[in-house]
Amino acid sequence: DARVTQTPRHKVTEMGQEVTMRCQPILGHNTVFWYRQTMMQGLELLAYFRNRAPLDDSGMPKDRFSAEMPDATLATLKIQPSEPRDSAVYFCASGLTSGRQPNTEAFFGQGTRLTVV
Amino acid sequence: GENVEQHPSTLSVQEGDSAVIKCTYSDSASNYFPWYKQELGKGPQLIIDIRSNVGEKKDQRIAVTLNKTAKHFSLHITETQPEDSAVYFCAARSGLGYSTLTFGKGTMLLVSP
Secondary structure, X not given: OOOOEEEOOEEEEOOOOXXXXXXXXXXXXXXXXXXXXXXXXXXXXXXXXXXXXXXEOOOOOOOOEXXXXXXXXXXXXXXXXXXXXXXXXXXXXXXXXXXXXXXXXXXXXXXXEXXXX | OOXXXXXXXXXXXXXXXXXXXXXXEOOOOEEEEEEEEEOOOOOOEEEEEEEOOOOEEEEOOEEEEEEXXXXXXXXXXXXXXXXXXXXXXXXXXXXXXXXXXXXXXXXXXXXXX
C-alpha cells in the first residue's frame, strides 16, 4: 500500500526551539511538496522539489524555515527558531513528473500537527 | 498568480439530498482542476479531477463540471451519505511552466442522517 509517510504526527514545542518534520515520499515519486494548513489561510504551498532540487520555495519564510531532500526517500522541513504563529498542520505530498507538467496527482501524507507554545 | 475562490464555506444537507460546491479561478492558463476530500485528522485525498478539454466528468455519485469561459467549476454529490461529511477542497493548476496546485479555502460538508 503506497503512501506518503510523515513523522511525527504531533509535535508540541516551546517557542524558540528547533522543529524538524520528516516525510518519506511514495517510492518512485520524484516530486515533493510541503504545504501548511491553517484555518485562516487554508492550504499554502511552502516548498516544491523535483528530483531533489528545490524548484519553488517562495512561500516559505526564509529567515526561519528550511526544506531539504537529503536523498530521494527523505524530505525534511525545519523551523528554527519556532514561534507560536507557526502552529499549523504541515503536509507533505508527492507525485511523479516528467517534463514540465505532473503525470500524477499529488498524494498527501497524514500531516504533522505542530503546536508552538 | 492563480487565485481560487470556493463557496460555500459550510454546507449542511440531509442524507439523500444533493450537495453542490462551486469554485472560480483567475488564471486563464489553468487546465487542471482536482477536488480533494479531507476527513478529520487525515490528509487531503483526490476524489475526482477534470481537465480543460472536458466539460463534465462523473464517477458514481460525484460529478464535476467546468465552464472555461466563465472560469468556474463545480462539484456535485448526489444521494449524499453521512460518510460524505468532510472538508472538500477545489484546486487549479496552470498549464504553463513548472506550475503547482492553488487550493480554495475549503467547504465543510455535513450530512445529517
